[in-house]
Amino acid sequence: MGDDLAVSWRGEFVNAEVNELHADAFETRVFDESESNWEDLTANHSLGWVTVRDGGRLIGFVNALWDGLVHAWIQDVMVAKSHRQRGIGVRIVAEARDRAKAAGCEWLHVDFDDNLADFYYTACGFSPTKAGLIDLTTPASD
Numbered sequence: 259m260g261d262d263l264a265v266s267w268r269g270e271f272v273n274a275e276v277n278e279l280h281a282d283a284f285e286t287r288v289f290d291e292s293e294s295n296w297e298d299l300t301a302n303h304s305l306g307w308v309t310v311r312d313g314g315r316l317i318g319f320v321n322a323l324w325d326g327l328v329h330a331w332i333q334d335v336m337v338a339k340s341h342r343q344r345g346i347g348v349r350i351v352a353e354a355r356d357r358a359k360a361a362g363c364e365w366l367h368v369d370f371d372d373n374l375a376d377f378y379y380t381a382c383g384f385s386p387t388k389a390g391l392i393d394l395t396t397p398a399s400d
Contacts, residue, residue, distance in 0.1 A: 263310055263311065265310050265349060265350065265353060266310075267306055267353060271296065271297075271309055273296050273297055274291070275316045276296040276316065276319055277294055277296070279336050280294070280319075282336075282338050283336035283338065284336070299321070303323050304322060304323050305324040306322050306357055306361075307322060307354075310341075310349070315338075317337065317346070318347070319336045319350070320334060320335045320350045320354050321333045321334050322358055327363075328362065328364040329363065329364070329365050330358035331369075332354050332366065332368050337350075347377065348381045348382055354366070366384075368384055
């Protein structure tokens with residue numbers, strides 16, 4: 259990763275720029291603050307977050323949530339399309355990992371789509387585990 263990028267733990271941001279980065283990273287629409295308020299989310303639920311800026315522009319972000327004890331998990335690893343394949347994603351995951359460990363966490367969890375397995379297992383060092391998931395958008399079966 260180039261030296262011109264500024265990586266910060268609990269770096270400042272505004273909702274609009276994270277919502278724009280989210281839309282770019284996940285190829286979705288830009289949510290407005292009433293739908294996605296990152297400032298409130300991180301203030302109320304996060305151990306911390308990592309921001310990456312290139313000349314002031316937010317180009318990377320990951321949110322590290324926790325249970326207040328020994329479990330943390332990363333959510334929404336985002337790197338702008340214009341800055342991918344430069345090691346930024348690995349760097350922000352490593353920063354979140356190191357900060358969670360420093361906070362006393364013993365476990366760092368992540369879930370992801372199958373196409374990202376190589377990134378998380380090989381590049382970031384996560385181990386495969388079994389986990390469960392319920393799709394809350396579909397009716398429950400009796």
